[in-house]
Amino acid sequence: MTEQIADVGRGISLAYERIGDAGAEPLVLVAGLGQQLHSWPDAFCAKLAGRGYEVVRFDNRDAGRSTHPRFRPPSLVGMLAGRFPAQQYDLTDLAADTIGLFDALDLETAHIAGVSMGGMIAQTVAALYPDRIRTLTSIMSTTGSRLIGRPALSTWRLMGAKPPKSREEAIASAVRMFRHIGSHGFPFDEAFVRELAATGWDRDPTTGGVGRQLAAIMKSGNRTPLLRRITAPTLVIHGDRDRMVHPTGGAATARAIAGARLETVPGMGHDLPEGAWPTILDLIDEHARSSDVPAS
DSSP, X not given: OOOEEEEEXXXXXXXXXXXXXXXXXEEEEEOOTTOOGGGSOHHHHHXXXXXXXXXXXXXXXXXXXXXXXXXXXXXXXXXHXXXXXXXXXXXXXXXXXXXXXXXXXXXXXXXXXXXXXXXXXXXXXXXXXXXXXEEEEEESOOOSOTTSSOOOHHHXXXXXXXXXXXXXHHHHHHHHHHHHHSOTXXXXXXXXXXXXXXXXXXXXXXXXXXXXXXXXXXXXXXXXXXXXXXXXXXXXXXXXXXXXXXXXXXXXXXXXXTTOEEEEETTOOSSOOGGGHHHHHHHHHHHHHTOOSOOO
């Protein structure tokens, strides 16, 4: 798992890792809001690689060691009012970054799976670049409609907290957030959350990227009409105890995409608890193997 940097065009570089045998079927994993490539756990990725995939995980723009724009993120009030800086990107830009990574890695086609905002990016890639996607798996994500998939009020309060100013504050903030939005039907792995946050701070101690990524989601608005253009075989996975993206978001995603299949994981919240890995791994693997189109 050697980290590398790829120029994906338009002045953007993305940090990425390839896990598994070169030449195996490529499976690209897209991280969520404010998350870095290691939010897809090492052991989870290794298990996917063990099933015959070359796994690619990466830092989105404005996260980790990928390119961070320098403009000030808009305020939440500004986002809700539809006021964005001229430089503000949206999900189509993040999708173009992802396809730029495909090109840099010589991936003609690949399976793609995304979590939360990563699911939104993966959906957008599948809609705008249909010839590049073999299968789509959208996990704990939504359509962008303000009527569904909304965070719980208690989650909004936590999201409004001041950003951390130190490694210790970042760790404490992550533990507090994931105790709230995590999978209450599975054991809470505080040690893993602390390690995830510490590694994240060490790789990228900046905080402005979260606001700019959130603005990208808000600027993109309701993507339901776009999702109707998706032709790739689509699997939607959602937990029934998600306080960040209400399960209505997953249901709406499945309704918007022709032929999509919705799978609900009992007890799962807005994370990837190890206890749910066997189910999630089986679902992703079986879905990917259901495709008749050879990956390149």
